[in-house]
Amino acid sequence: xxxxxxxxxxxxxxxxxxxxxxxxxxxxxxxxxxxxxxxxxxxxxxxxxxxxxxxxxxxxxxxxxxxxxxxxxxxxxxxxxxxxxxxxxxxxxxxxxxxxxxxxxxxxxxxxxxxxxxxxxxxxxxxxxxxxxxxxxxx
Amino acid sequence: xxxxxxxxxxxxxxxxxxxxxxxxxxxxxxxxxxxxxxxxxxxxxxxxxxxxxxxxxxxxxxxxxxxxxxxxxxxxxxxxxxxxxxxxxxxxxxxxxxxxxxxxxxxxxxxxxxxxxxxxxxxxxxxxxxxxxxxxxxx
Amino acid sequence: xxxxxxxxxxxxxxxxxxxxxxxxxxxxxxxxxxxxxxxxxxxxxxxxxxxxxxxxxxxxxxxxxxxxxxxxxxxxxxxxxxxxxxxxxxxxxxxxxxxxxxxxxxxxxxxxxxxxxxxxxxxxxxxxxxxxxxxxxxx
Numbered sequence: 313x314x315x316x317x318x319x320x321x322x323x324x325x326x327x328x329x330x331x332x333x334x335x336x337x338x339x340x341x342x343x344x345x346x347x348x349x350x351x352x353x354x355x356x357x358x359x360x361x362x363x364x365x366x367x368x369x370x371x372x373x374x375x376x377x378x379x380x381x382x383x384x385x386x387x388x389x390x391x392x393x394x395x396x397x398x399x400x401x402x403x404x405x406x407x408x409x410x411x412x413x414x415x416x417x418x419x420x421x422x423x424x425x426x427x428x429x430x431x432x433x434x435x436x437x438x439x440x441x442x443x444x445x446x447x448x449x450x451x
Numbered sequence: 452x453x454x455x456x457x458x459x460x461x462x463x464x465x466x467x468x469x470x471x472x473x474x475x476x477x478x479x480x481x482x483x484x485x486x487x488x489x490x491x492x493x494x495x496x497x498x499x500x501x502x503x504x505x506x507x508x509x510x511x512x513x514x515x516x517x518x519x520x521x522x523x524x525x526x527x528x529x530x531x532x533x534x535x536x537x538x539x540x541x542x543x544x545x546x547x548x549x550x551x552x553x554x555x556x557x558x559x560x561x562x563x564x565x566x567x568x569x570x571x572x573x574x575x576x577x578x579x580x581x582x583x584x585x586x587x588x589x590x
Numbered sequence: 591x592x593x594x595x596x597x598x599x600x601x602x603x604x605x606x607x608x609x610x611x612x613x614x615x616x617x618x619x620x621x622x623x624x625x626x627x628x629x630x631x632x633x634x635x636x637x638x639x640x641x642x643x644x645x646x647x648x649x650x651x652x653x654x655x656x657x658x659x660x661x662x663x664x665x666x667x668x669x670x671x672x673x674x675x676x677x678x679x680x681x682x683x684x685x686x687x688x689x690x691x692x693x694x695x696x697x698x699x700x701x702x703x704x705x706x707x708x709x710x711x712x713x714x715x716x717x718x719x720x721x722x723x724x725x726x727x728x729x
Contacts, residue, residue, distance in 0.1 A: 317625060335529055349488075356705075364496050374543075391652055392646055450454070452591050456693060521660075557595055566635050
């Protein structure tokens with residue numbers, strides 16, 4: 313039983329979904345683990361993680377529109393607005409999604425479904441540097 | 452320290468919550484692990500997982516109504532509608548819930564609370580075949 | 591490779607976010623694990639877990655207002671109202687957040703970001719006793 317941990321840096325420029333499946337795949341492959349468990353953890357409160365369809369980019373556009381709509385950038389709605397109109401909506405959007413994912417590893421690969429991609433969901437205008445921790449263990 | 456992994460197939464016919472607690476329990480029991488960690492992973496972007504009350508079925512009805520209401524099947528709202536009116540709402544409902552659960556195992560059992568059941572949340576009309584990966588490790 | 595499991599009791603009096611970062615930190619420190627994985631699990635369907643900003647308390651106020659608004663305590667909206675107007679909204683708020691967190695441990699500490707705190711999100715009026723299971727493994 314072995315484990316491996318890596319801090320992944322992702323630069324973002326705009327609000328929206330950034331696919332990180334390839335970066336995570338590389339980590340899993342380099343760990344050389346056949347069966348085990350991968351954890352992805354986002355170290356922020358205004359960016360989150362999502363597993364979503366990576367085939368039709370319209371899905372991402374519609375998802376972003378939904379989250380813009382449910383937590384609008386309207387400063388009249390919030391007390392906390394230290395860093396501008398996208399500040400508090402970013403916290404709400406993070407609360408509605410999540411900052412951690414657990415994905416089993418089977419035959420050396422994450423068990424993602426055919427249409428599943430891993431996304432960093434950036435909720436603030438950038439540029440920003442985001443840090444994601446990848447942890448895997450298994451044998 | 453041992454681990455075990457299983458691909459569970461669930462058939463669904465309609466949108467809604469399908470309890471899978473018994474199937475997951477059987478897997479945990481067959482693994483024969485006393486203390487450890489269970490991961491449940493749903494390999495889809497239009498079906499998700501939820502831990503919710505399994506006592507009063509009205510809770511499930513109200514939950515389903517809430518998610519119907521928050522992401523309505525109104526094609527005017529979305530660009531992505533390849534597979535019909537329930538397509539994009541399914542992605543949104545999946546994003547608002549989750550596709551992975553982590554449940555500690557203590558004394559050979561999942562540490563679910565008295566009222567907690569594990570549900571597959573089907574967001575599309577069926578019939579459909581859904582695949583869930585169960586992973587457990589411990590000793 | 592070692593593991594440790596603990597049942598943490600938290601008393602709540604009111605709806606809202608209760609920070610439990612210190613309690614979780616104590617558990618991680620007492621386990622004496624350098625690299626590994628922490629799981630936090632909430633054994634309830636009307637209380638949940640959230641990782642959010644622990645700097646400006648206005649963030650918590652705005653988050654609570656958002657969840658009050660998205661799932662209002664209006665009994666006309668729900669069938670299930672066995673335990674009063676905060677009953678069904680509590681289930682919805684739990685479904686929109688989560689009951690489990692997975693946090694890697696690096697150099698003996700959870701890899702929480704600078705502004706991240708761990709919260710129990712109480713969705714019912716109290717007083718109530720809530721039970722959270724902490725599980726860690728690693729070496």
